[in-house]
Amino acid sequence: MEILSDLFSGTQQWLFETLVQPLLFHLGLGSILEDAYDGTMWLLLGVLQLAIMLAVFAPLQRWRPAEKVIDRAAVRLDILYTAIHSLGLFRLVLFFTTQPLADHLFGQLHVLGFSAYHVDEIWPGVTDRAWVSLIIYLLIFDFVDYAFHRAEHRYRWLWALHAVHHSQRQMTMWSDNRNHLLSDLLRDLVVVLVSHLIGVPPGQFVAVVVITRLVESLSHANLRVGFGRVGQYLLVGPRFHRHHHAIAPAPVADAPEANYNFGVLFPFWDVLFRTARFDGNYGPTGISDQLPERGARDYGRGFFVQQWLGIKRLIGRS
Template sequence: MLDWFTDEFAAMQGWLFEQVVEPLVFHIGLGGWVEDAFDATGWLLVGLIQIAILLAIIGPLQRWRPVDPVTDSAAVRTDILYTLLHRLGLFPLAMFFALQPFFDGLVGPLRTAGWSGWQLDAIWPGVTDLPWVSFLLYLVVLDFIDYWVHRGQHGFQWWWSLHALHHSQRQMTMWSDNRNHLLDDALRDCIIVLVAQLIGVAPGQFIALVAITQLSESLQHANLRLSFGYIGERLWVSPRFHRLHHSVGVGHESPSERPGAPVRLGGHNFGVLLPWWDVLFGTANFENRYDPTGIRDQVEPDASGRLRDYGRGFWAQQWLGLMRLAGRA
């Protein structure tokens, strides 16, 4: 089954590249980037498949059992823009051109010196001979890293100033996952890509891991009243489990909401795919509740009677994130 899926995906990637991407690359005079364009076509195809699944499956689920009525269509449209930028490859493409020299300079000398990274075969000979076994092991390892990255986003004042944009959405839908500050996304992606390279994740497996993660996160953020049951909730992050992480005053607390207080790690349900880490490290909350989402300083005025503004459109949200990072917002 895995081989069939891989072959079908490769065939679709080849067709899309030959019919659309390759002629465009030569037309705009970038013939020297053909190999990289072929790799980018894989990400484009994954994004198109994901958006088709969002529209065909998760969208109807939202309409079937919504938590909240959709009253802020403008906010949802902004989230759709974020999703298109990320899922159709524009953000990954920008990341590639901006950060590939960094990765080449960091990992390249190590490879030249003969260091191949930390391989699973070194501690469990032959484990990577079965693609599905290595895929599951890499998924667990990268999700463990993602859990601690997520806790860092909530635990450090400077990082929260960027990550707060993601939590400022009070109209959560399946489009809300990619509502992030670009610097926040870049930092998180750099960590994940670096770890994936160091532990030897194959490019094809990495694309599949990212695709599964993104689709699961879209479902988690959906405006959907859905729990996976007592056992399922402890095996995979559900929309109910993750919504608690976005709930005002329940799932997270911003250190900036308590002037003068030390930065502390607070909140619940930081798991990205697997709730195991929340259970293991004492951050899980399995209450069956669906609270309003957002950040406390959006609903509780400060001493001067003002509410914090996180911006309405894409550029306003990015600019205000930079101002928070600089301590000027």
């Protein structure tokens, strides 16, 4: 692990000094060098994520697909969404939006005497061990994702945006990032605020993000694979999450679908709050009102159209 860490750090340093830093000086943006260095890290992590998806998840999808891919244009659009998130473009948006807001808020709170509650200090000698604290952070952020995801299916204004994600009829490993950008901004704002509240070390936060991204990509994969009678309770897999994306059996006008299986990493929260269903199959995915017999509602075929229709649904114009 130390060798891999050193290799990653060396690559980040080389990329930054060779390409990023000279470009910033040329553009007169030397004041953001520190943030740009972090941005280089997120870019490399995105490239690493894509490499793992292509090397591991893609062959698995070809080996045991849950369904035949017939709409390759929809899949290509999901690849675009993934590139926007994984190659730093969305991270750049966060740099100019949620991060400055969070820094200002917690800067003011710090002046008033507020300090973060470091959960890794709960039990000195135990919770401050790297692997123990990582598990704790994974559980905390997974609960945050569970709660936010459940809210997206409960409140119509959040569902208006989240419907972009569920409207994919051809779900693959690329579908995880198919979201409305405003929805992603809201979710990341919550995550940033929580990370400040519990004082997550930067290295642990990066590990949480990487693990979450990979598990989400796997759980969305077009893959007919289960984790077994015990494993299905330990990690969210393609079968568990595909059931969440299944078309609802009965139409309910403008209502969020699939009120179960909200977990991102662990089914634990679904089991605890009685929203878990392990009886799903590998049936068709999407939203019920997309079906011809239920109105054939249009959710858009292109990136900008999907984003615009999401806004129109949000304000009640679509």
